[in-house]
Amino acid sequence: MSGRLLLGVTGSSAASSVPSLLNAAAGRGWNVKVVATPHAEPFLSHVQQHVHTNAEWRESAAPLHLELLQDIDAFLIAPATANTIGACAQGLAGNLLTALVLAHKPPVHFWPTMNRQMWRNPAVQHNVRKLSMFRHHVLPPDPSPSLTTDHPTAAVGPISGTVLDHLAHCSYCP
Numbered sequence: 001m002s003g004r005l006l007l008g009v010t011g012s013s014a015a016s017s018v019p020s021l022l023n024a025a026a027g028r029g030w031n032v033k034v035v036a037t038p039h040a041e042p043f044l045s046h047v048q049q050h051v052h053t054n055a056e057w058r059e060s061a062a063p064l065h066l067e068l069l070q071d072i073d074a075f076l077i078a079p080a081t082a083n084t085i086g087a088c089a090q091g092l093a094g095n096l097l098t099a100l101v102l103a104h105k106p107p108v109h110f111w112p113t114m115n116r117q118m119w120r121n122p123a124v125q126h127n128v129r130k131l132s133m134f135r136h137h138v139l140p141p142d143p144s145p146s147l148t149t150d151h152p153t154a155a156v157g158p159i160s161g162t163v164l165d166h167l168a169h170c171s172y173c174p
Contacts, residue, residue: 002029003073005167006104008097009051011039014079014113019047021078021163028164033068035097037084057096065099075104078163079113082124085138089127106135111163113141139166 005025009015018034025032035052036044044051057064069075077084077097084098088108093099101108110131118124119141128138139162 002168003031004071005030005032006068006072006075006100007032007034008075008077008080008084008100008108009034009036009040009044010077010079010081010084010097011037011043012079012081012113013043015040015043018044018078022047022049024164028168030164033072035068035100037095037097039081052096054096057099065093065096065103068100069104074167075100075108076111076163076167077101077108078111080110080138082112082114082118082121082127085110085112085124085131086127088136089130089134101136108136109163109167110136110138111141112138137166139163 007018007021007025009018015036022032022034032049033052034044034047034049038054041051041053052064052068087094087098088101088110091102093102112119112128114124131138
């Protein structure tokens, strides 16, 4: 599958691999719009294309959270932090990205990035089940080397191309 992709980026060290993900997406025929949470913005200073932010959302006379959803074929949040997964599971719209999730009909695809202890936390697993109940799809985290530590229980690695493979094989994408 290729087409128009809305990519949400959250504040994880894995966001530093977004330029590679954008290159891979372009190579597969995706036209990508990027939206960043406030905590993701520092990781995206080297992204060559326009990144939509909360500041733009606040300053826009038009409903940006609705405009960005027009004519998209898929919506992916990569990396997805525990905070964003929780906010989306609770139906909160505290920033542009979570407002987009609320305004978009499912599925939104989430690629979680957090250490294994956080991923296994019952609260995170509860939020993942809630998102699934709302017909969103949370991909299993990739086992990958950590960007932040050498500790063997870490799992915050770069965003891999498997998220794009998932979209290519998704039989229920809009």
